[in-house]
Amino acid sequence: MLTNMADWRRTHSCGVLTDKNIDEEVLLMGWVQRRRDHGGVIFIDLRDREGITQIVLNESAPVARETGESVRNEYVIAVKGKVAARPDGMVNLNIKTGMIDVIVSEIKILNNALTPPFMIDEHTDAAEDVRLKYRYLDLRRPQLQKNIMMRNNITKSIREYMWANGFIDIETPFLGKSTPEGARDYLVPSRVNAGKFYALPQSPQQFKQLLMVGGFERYFQIVKCFRDEDLRADRQPEFTQLDIEMSFIDRNDIIDMIEGLIAKLFKDILDKDVQRPFPTIMYKDAMELYGHDAPDTRFGLHLKTINNMVENCQFKVFSDTVKNGGIVKAVNAKGAGKAFSRKVLDELGEYVVSLGAKGLAYIKINDDGIQSPLVKNLGEELTYEIIKVMEGQSGDIIFFGAGDENLVNLTMSKLRLKLGNLLGLINPKQYNLVWVLEFPLLEWSPEDKRYAAVHHPFTAPMDEDIANIDSNPKSVRAKAYDLVLNGSEIGGGSIRIHRSDIQQKMFERLGLGEEEIKEKFGYFVDALKYGTPPHGGIAFGIDRIASIFAGTESIRDVIAFPKTQKATDLMSGAPDYVEPKQLKELYIKSDISANKPV
């Protein structure tokens, strides 16, 4: 085997040779994807990251052929040879190199390989934990190669746009200060400062605003962020954020800037033209029509609140709900009457119950009349009134949700997605972008018995609403914006408060005293007082964007070395126990019993 590569240099990748190269002498290197022997001739599919080339070892080079007999799948080899046209009938038009073979004159085995624990191809059926343990082999599979390269192309495209528009890539610290707000921090004990801890950033929010105070005007960064959350299906303890902040702008400036970025991404990555400006929807309309602030607008099935119709009806479940401050919403699943069996309807009922609903009421409209136990409760007149309002026709099913506003929106929005899927209304090749605007600035926190910031306390209120901040806090809208793609929030941000008098007002509204402000936000509030320009920003989740573009189910498929839902790396074994000496140096003790799970 060869250790010194000095005299062997690749001339081509395995993805480029065509009939234009016939008779050229070439030198290829790569992995053995497959070896076949046919009557004394060895055919090898040689693979590198660019593609596959078929190489042929025959009687013209008996030494090479003999060496070729020893190679196995995933061996690493180098071959010298001449490009030849494939015999008629052997041509494969499905791959770029399918017109040619390379007839080998010399071969070197660069490395051998054990038999991999699973096949390195698109059809692997290995369990995910095996693939994660041997991630370095999983990464050789065409799909993961493509995903990781696409992710590189995404961040490249983003950077090109940001630089072309005068944004400066500035690094912010990873070893920061723990803040009591937000999600749980990952902590890093300090050795030099006994008893103290750094926190890994959940986002560089304060630093990017300080860069605006510092006069950089346009900042961006593609940066790892950390949240020690209980990992839901598709979260990672470390995730990648595109972080952006601009000065001397208002909401529409940043929306316009970002639309340019997103349109470029779609063009560069998917070769799709995106229409600008993107549609917008106000938060309250999104909640009414979709029950969610990240609506999938690829299909209709709009929800409708029918409180005014049912508040005085005989059906106690509906009327009491309204009287107790709840809501009743309906959705017309067009055509579901024929599409859904009794079993499907039962499953939908179980689904919403699993989400917290009491049950799933519905009206099925048949050719020969209404089928629903509701009719006798609502009365025929109201039933038909509702059907009319919901534009119900024969073959439709109208579903209802009643109860607390948040719960109804949760269950009905999830039900809507389920219905869209079941009715085949969702086109996976369609990309619907929508800006969600005019989020509320404040929400009532029942635990703390005070108002809390929906985004964060530095988000600016809309100018026309500032006057209502005391008289009608709930009505105050924020200069915040989320960008939603096919029902996923891919980015969100806001114009920030840049005036210290408004910031002070905001803190008071949140019920914070002088001491508390100082302790929680001290240096940051000081910074605002030294000439802070109007500014705002946005952040995007790169993992999510990459997985949507790659068409994968999980963000793990667009991360080279992802962690499991238990936040472990099955390949390296992280996290792991460490030497007692290491802990001692950090002034900490392990204390397994401290927080026993119940």
Add this chain to the structure above:
Amino acid sequence: MLTNMADWRRTHSCGVLTDKNIDEEVLLMGWVQRRRDHGGVIFIDLRDREGITQIVLNESAPVARETGESVRNEYVIAVKGKVAARPDGMVNLNIKTGMIDVIVSEIKILNNALTPPFMIDEHTDAAEDVRLKYRYLDLRRPQLQKNIMMRNNITKSIREYMWANGFIDIETPFLGKSTPEGARDYLVPSRVNAGKFYALPQSPQQFKQLLMVGGFERYFQIVKCFRDEDLRADRQPEFTQLDIEMSFIDRNDIIDMIEGLIAKLFKDILDKDVQRPFPTIMYKDAMELYGHDAPDTRFGLHLKTINNMVENCQFKVFSDTVKNGGIVKAVNAKGAGKAFSRKVLDELGEYVVSLGAKGLAYIKINDDGIQSPLVKNLGEELTYEIIKVMEGQSGDIIFFGAGDENLVNLTMSKLRLKLGNLLGLINPKQYNLVWVLEFPLLEWSPEDKRYAAVHHPFTAPMDEDIANIDSNPKSVRAKAYDLVLNGSEIGGGSIRIHRSDIQQKMFERLGLGEEEIKEKFGYFVDALKYGTPPHGGIAFGIDRIASIFAGTESIRDVIAFPKTQKATDLMSGAPDYVEPKQLKELYIKSDISANKPV
């Protein structure tokens, strides 16, 4: 004050208007650098990140002028006005906008500002701790603005090159596994995996090699790395690394690739042409001539080992040193005889003593003979022989170092730098690049009584030396390379071992048993067995490169939010104490007494 920017949009930055724009209506936004009143006319230097424009508020817009009276330094303002030629005699050719004024018609104060704790200009004499506390103000100073923007240009230039050459930007994990080798890790306690810890990466070394195993062939990343070291003068706990790895190459391929990168950087950032190929020096020659493996080659003053001349001389200090296995080295400080006073010579003596030397012997060559107490020890004949070998002439001083090899090289290399400075031999505008090659693979570890890897145990030996790995371990050279710029190692790397048989041999040579290999390097060694291509890589310190290019003394001047030598952030107060609840969730206890400093 304005909160809604919607109707005010910048037309230009403060750095672009010239006499070509005369009579144009413009809208500028920025900070008040300076305000002067002259006979009822207000002149304001308006600053943004692009530059400064002088704006004039006069009787043509009395309302604006009145508003202008209230602005102070660092206020943020927006002005509408018309570009006008400056009156003769007021033109300032030192700045691009020095030909024009903007005669203001309307002004808006976007924000006011407290008086900054120091002047926002190039001449600040504020102490560094004050500047670090108010980093957001320090960042407004022209020098830091320039540095941070240059750093952005550096990473932009690097990325362009890497992408143009087929490298893929791939992110590696921050939450990894602690390894007993190398520097001290920063640890991150795991909440989900009680009692276990992640470690922040000291470098993505194993991951980048695994990406080669995974078939990506060309990887790069600009990534934060972490070392919990006792901070020397110019280290940061977190630092930024350009990390590169390539497959199917040998040493000269990567050297060639990197020279292209460095040449582009010099062209893009400093507009300098760098000659290729870069000079190379073998490790053993670097140690002989410079006493250091990162030589500053901008000046001569080569060291010379004179063991063979002094091993039998009468001067016991020299001859005993040689007999005890030490070395004697000399350097001829040309022209120092006239340049150095007695006081300077005393200071040099104190300097080398502070580094561990016993003293500083020298021979001063005057017009009228030799001046040195050494003469009577060495004898005239040997003295003149040494002078001849060292090419001593009247006016020179020859300095000597004797003792343990490492100590002599340390003291003489530092002395050489001092001499170069004192004699004015170092041109700060000159950039000398040199590759240092053929590092030893192994070094004897007296503590462990075994050989240790000079780089790391995955560095490949040179092919022609593999056979000597048992018979003469010290003589085995590594396929390692450092790139040195003006005496600073800016990058270093190696060709890696890709064959598991050689890796096994290497481990044996390092005295590791099967169990130890498995425990320390388990999954990584496994990975090598599944078809690993020949590969190698390099890593560069971005902070150091940026500081050399920016001509700053400290890397803190090229980092937006640096930490102090005590690893603290004076602005945010990180690290800090955290809530007991946070520690409990992480299964740790603070234990301040664990590691009391002595």
